[in-house]
Amino acid sequence: MPDDGALPHGTGQGAGMRGELLREAEAALTRLGPALPPAAAGILHALAEGMPVAELAGLAPETLAAEAASLFSLAETRKPGEPRIRVTAPGGPSGVTGRGAGAVVEVVMDDMPFLVDSALAALTLSGRTVRRLLHPILGVARDAAGRLRDAGPAVPGGPNESMMRIEVAPGAARRMGPGAPAPADWPGVEAALVQAMTEVRVAVSDFAPMLDRLTSAEGEIAALPDGAEAAAFLRWLGEGNFVLLGHRLLRLTPTGPVAEDGLGLLRDDGATVFDALRDMSAVPPAVSEALAQPIALTIAKANVRVRVHRPSYADVIATRVLGADGRVTGVRLFFGLFAATAYNRSPRGIPWLNSKVARVLKVSGAAPDTHDARAFQSILDTWPRDELFQATEEEILAGARVALDLTIRPRPALALRPDPFGRFVSAIVWMPREGFDTRLRERVGRLLASAYGGRLSAFYIALGDSPLARVHYVIGTTPGASPEVDAAALEAAITRAARGFPDALADALAEGVGEAEGARLAARWADAFPLPTPTRYRPEPRSPTCGWPRLRSAPAGPRRPSRACPARAHAGSSCALPIRARRCRWRMPCRCSKASTSARSRSSPIA
Structure with missing residues (x-):
């Protein structure tokens, strides 16, 4: 229930105001549809309960009445087990489309877990953004033909129905993954929602037998190496730490x-x-x-995104089935998503994973209770969780060693892990936090995707107290078609992309006039440029006879350059700074002295 702040639902002024607003909305509903049954008023009350008093007060009674009448028209007749879904495109009937002429999604179906998450996931995969969501759960009564006779508060034990009204924000759709509907394809959005709701029903209805298969797998892997730890992990999954969405048994045969x-x-x-x-x-x-390896448990990412619960690539837990002779005769695939607890909890508190982390720490060579041991432990505790689950201990250790070195010498860096079957490349990139933004994140993502001839499938950002931001990129690739990549050259390209303008200027000055003088000049002039210059151009060392002396002797004065020429050091001096530009972006006359060369003619753009 939303918090109404000073006007709570049930007491005092908030309750009185809410009651008055509901009476006005009921009167508007009666005027709108005099023949509407009492169930329509029940839906109106349920919609209003999902809104704070302040929002309800800002909504015209006629608007709330129209929303309730529209949702009732969808819920009026429904067969048992049937999801009723309607998408009204922008420009639809008044009172049906959202405020600001956005599209509206309405859903009516049996109440069950994951409905709201899955509806939002389907919209996200379709490139849509939600502006407003109301999700009342009602106890309903229907006749033999499925006609709605009554609707009121939810009843413990049911039968209850979920009703959703989702307003989609206006604006262009942003695609997420292949197969996303075109910007105006609202029937495609409706089809995606129908599929998502159908998948929710299928997954929920099979949950009990899937949980039984998970329990059976505990005994099946007990005789394998690490079987006891793996069985404990499966029990932990069954305690609500894994959203079971599917199961399949692969029997291994000679063919x-x-x-x-x-x-x-x-x-x-x-x-x-x-x-x-x-x-x-x-x-x-x-x-x-x-598949035939006698390994108790392996974890991998599936090749498909799921619509149930959240729009992510599914996780797959693979366990082995042994024959009477002790050989692997089958593999169980548990298909689903790790719950939030699997990502938020320390890996030392997760069965199977805690032993894996302990082995990585042991082979790192760090003596117990030393600085390195504590640093390694902190790195592993915050390491991308999917990497801890999926990568080998050797791969985790290699990346952790890079991270440990970065705690001593912060700098841009890269750690790569190709999928053993060529489906993707996992790339962990560290970049200076000071200059980290969406533009840099996207630029590095394009560099990685281009290097591997693939596509950016996902990214995960981690920002902490470190001077470095960490981004975990997943680059989808085609098995057998990925080129060989020079990791050192790729890291150098990322370093160049992540290098901030002040750092580049300081390096150029140090090379041009020496470290001490360069540091003094960098401190004086690093912030003296307008935004287009640092983001588009890179300073380069130049001859001491061409610019550096004038930079040294330029009057202190204001640090911001003249609007007439972005390369000017000071309103009364010539163009002295060693910035290189092909032409003046301002396209204005340069008032610099004729003795110096203008920024327009003496520089080259950054690659």
């Missing part, structure tokens, strides 16, 4: 894997988990070998 026992989103044998397993008759040898 290839055979899929069976599909549950949830994997009921359909044609549903893809990994591209390499799309055609069971042509599984690559490396994949077949990996």
